[in-house]
Amino acid sequence: MSAVATPDVSVDLAPRNPRELRLRNPIIAASGCFGYGEEYAGVIDIQRLGAFVSKGITPERRSGNPMPRIVESPAGMLNAIGLQNPGIHGFVKKYPALWELWTVPAIVNISAETVEDYAMMAAILDEQPGLAGIEINVSCPNIARGGYCFGWDPEMSAEVTRAVRDVTTLPLIVKLSPGAADIISVALAVEEAGADAISLINTIVGMAIDVRARKPLLANHTGGVSGPAIKPIAVRMVYQTAAAVRVPVIGMGGIMSLGDALEFFLAGASAVQIGTAIFVDPGLPIRLIDELSRWLDNEGFASLDQIVGIANEGFRLGERHVLTAWEAAGA
Amino acid sequence: MQATAARAPGRGSSREFESTVLAVEPIMGDAILLTVGAPPSLVERLLPGQFFNVACRFPGSFDPLLRRPYSVYRADREKSSLTFLVRPFGRGSAWLAKRAPGETLDMLGPLGNWYAIPPRSQRLLMLAGGVGVAPLVMLSDDAAAQGLDIVFVMGAADEHGLLPASELRGSIEYLVATDDGSRGHRGLATEIISDYVAWADQIYACGPEPMYRTLRAVADPLRIHRRPKVQISVERGMACGLGACLGCVVETRRGMIASCVRGPVFDLDEVVI
Numbered sequence: 001m002s003a004v005a006t007p008d009v010s011v012d013l014a015p016r017n018p019r020e021l022r023l024r025n026p027i028i029a030a031s032g033c034f035g036y037g038e039e040y041a042g043v044i045d046i047q048r049l050g051a052f053v054s055k056g057i058t059p060e061r062r063s064g065n066p067m068p069r070i071v072e073s074p075a076g077m078l079n080a081i082g083l084q085n086p087g088i089h090g091f092v093k094k095y096p097a098l099w100e101l102w103t104v105p106a107i108v109n110i111s112a113e114t115v116e117d118y119a120m121m122a123a124i125l126d127e128q129p130g131l132a133g134i135e136i137n138v139s140c141p142n143i144a145r146g147g148y149c150f151g152w153d154p155e156m157s158a159e160v161t162r163a164v165r166d167v168t169t170l171p172l173i174v175k176l177s178p179g180a181a182d183i184i185s186v187a188l189a190v191e192e193a194g195a196d197a198i199s200l201i202n203t204i205v206g207m208a209i210d211v212r213a214r215k216p217l218l219a220n221h222t223g224g225v226s227g228p229a230i231k232p233i234a235v236r237m238v239y240q241t242a243a244a245v246r247v248p249v250i251g252m253g254g255i256m257s258l259g260d261a262l263e264f265f266l267a268g269a270s271a272v273q274i275g276t277a278i279f280v281d282p283g284l285p286i287r288l289i290d291e292l293s294r295w296l297d298n299e300g301f302a303s304l305d306q307i308v309g310i311a312n313e314g315f316r317l318g319e320r321h322v323l324t325a326w327e328a329a330g331a
Numbered sequence: 332m333q334a335t336a337a338r339a340p341g342r343g344s345s346r347e348f349e350s351t352v353l354a355v356e357p358i359m360g361d362a363i364l365l366t367v368g369a370p371p372s373l374v375e376r377l378l379p380g381q382f383f384n385v386a387c388r389f390p391g392s393f394d395p396l397l398r399r400p401y402s403v404y405r406a407d408r409e410k411s412s413l414t415f416l417v418r419p420f421g422r423g424s425a426w427l428a429k430r431a432p433g434e435t436l437d438m439l440g441p442l443g444n445w446y447a448i449p450p451r452s453q454r455l456l457m458l459a460g461g462v463g464v465a466p467l468v469m470l471s472d473d474a475a476a477q478g479l480d481i482v483f484v485m486g487a488a489d490e491h492g493l494l495p496a497s498e499l500r501g502s503i504e505y506l507v508a509t510d511d512g513s514r515g516h517r518g519l520a521t522e523i524i525s526d527y528v529a530w531a532d533q534i535y536a537c538g539p540e541p542m543y544r545t546l547r548a549v550a551d552p553l554r555i556h557r558r559p560k561v562q563i564s565v566e567r568g569m570a571c572g573l574g575a576c577l578g579c580v581v582e583t584r585r586g587m588i589a590s591c592v593r594g595p596v597f598d599l600d601e602v603v604i
Contacts, residue, residue: 035573035575079576228393
C-alpha cells in the first residue's frame, strides 16, 4: 500500500442536480479559448482536464465579425470574434458523437438573442450524447428588450435560466457578465431560477483606438478585455458572489499561474476556468492540475474543498454585503 | 508532390518547446536573422510557409501577452536549426530582435499550411515585399535543391531593405525594385513581373496586402484559365495559432477561414482581399 497521500481535488459542480457534474480536478478550459477541444488534442493531453467548455453556439450559423477581431492590450487582449460557429444544428451533427468517445467532460456554451432560442437549443442538447453540461452565456443582447444585455439584468438572466431549466436535466452553469450593475442580484436570481453553478467573469467590454487612423482598432469597435489585466476585478467579483450564493462558483479571469488559481479558490471558487492563458501557454492547464495537488499536499490539506472560500469571511453564508460599502467602492 | 507528401506534417504535429538562440546577424537594415535550435524531427518535416508562434517576453512577464507569428526564413536540417527574419516594429518584435546567443525562447509550432510545389512544376516566380521575403527564401532553397527554375522578385522601400543576393542559394534570377529607386527598378516590385507571369508554372507571393491587390491587377490579364496559380501568404494578428480563437480569419469564397490552420498560404483566387 502506498503511503503517499494524494489530495482529493475532485469536485461536483452540480450538487443539487441528480445527474451531477463531477470533475476529477477543478481545472476547466474556458469557452472561446479552446475551440471544440480537438484543436488542442495534438498539443496537450486534453483528456486530463477537469472539463472543457466549447466555443459559444448560437441558434443559427454565424460567420462572425469582420477583421480585425483581436488586439493586444497591456497584459491582456481585446476580442470581438462575433461568435463565429456552425449553429446548433451544425454543432450537433459533429461534436456530441466525437465527445462521447472522450473521457474529459464536455460542456456546451450557448448564446441567443431571445429566451425562446435559448430554450430551443437546450432542448436539442438535452437529447445529445457526450455532453456533461450546459454553460449559458447571458452576455448577449436581448432583442425583445431593445438589445439590452440579458446578463446585466437579474430578471432577464433568471428568465433565460428558467426557460433552459424547464427543458433539460443537464447540469446548468450560468456565466455572468461583469457589466452587471449589481452582479450579486444577478447571481441570486439565476440560482433561484435553477442554475446548478455560476461561472464568472466573462470579458469586460473595452476599446482601443488606432491613433494614426483615428478610429477604433477593432472592426466591431468594442471588444471583451481578458487576460491578467482583469484578474483583480474577477477575484473581487468571485469573492462577493461566492458569499452570496450556495451553488458552486467557477472562477475565471486572467489566471496565468497556480498562485492566480489559488486566489480564486481562496475567494470561494470551487473550480476555475483557464481562458486567454491557453493561447499563450497551452501547457498551463495540465501543469496546474499537478501543481495544485502538490501545493495542497505540501500545505497539509487533504482535499481542495478545505481551501475553498477560506479567505472569504462570508463564504456561502448568503452574505449579500460581504464587503462594506467603502470596501466595495474600492476605498 | 510525393516528396512533399512524405514529410507533410499535418494537423497535430505542433508542439510547445524551448529553443536556444544560436546566432544573431544583422540583415536588411535594422532587421536581424535569428537562428535557434529545434528538434531534428521537427526541422526534418518542416515545409516552406509554415510558421511558429514565439513568446516575445521574459518568463514571468505577461506583457506583451500574445505570441507573435514568424514564418521560417531558412531551415538547416543538418544543424537542426531554424532561422527567422525579425524586424523591430512593434513591442514583440523589438524584444525578439534584442535576443542574444545562449538565451532561450518559448516556441509553439510548426503551425499552418505551406507553399505547395505541384508535380511537373518547373518554372517558379516568387514575389517578395519587405520582410515578407522570409518564407520565400525557404521555398527557394527547397525549389533550387529540386533543380527548378526560379525568378525571385523583391520590393522594398530602399536598398537597405532588400535581401542581399548572396542569401539566395542556387542559380536564381533575382530582380529588385525600390520605392526611392536607390537600387533596381524605381517603383513597385509588381511593375517588373509582367514578363514572367506567362512564363511561370506557379507564382508565390508574400508581402503586405496592397501588394496582393496590385499583383492581382497585373497578373490576371496575363493568366489563362487562372493559370499559373498564385499562392499568397496572409499575415493576420492572431492569438492561439491552432484554430481555436478564430481571431485571424481570412474571408474566402468558402467563408471566414482561420489563417493559422487553413492558411497562412491561400490561393489568390480564393481570398477576398
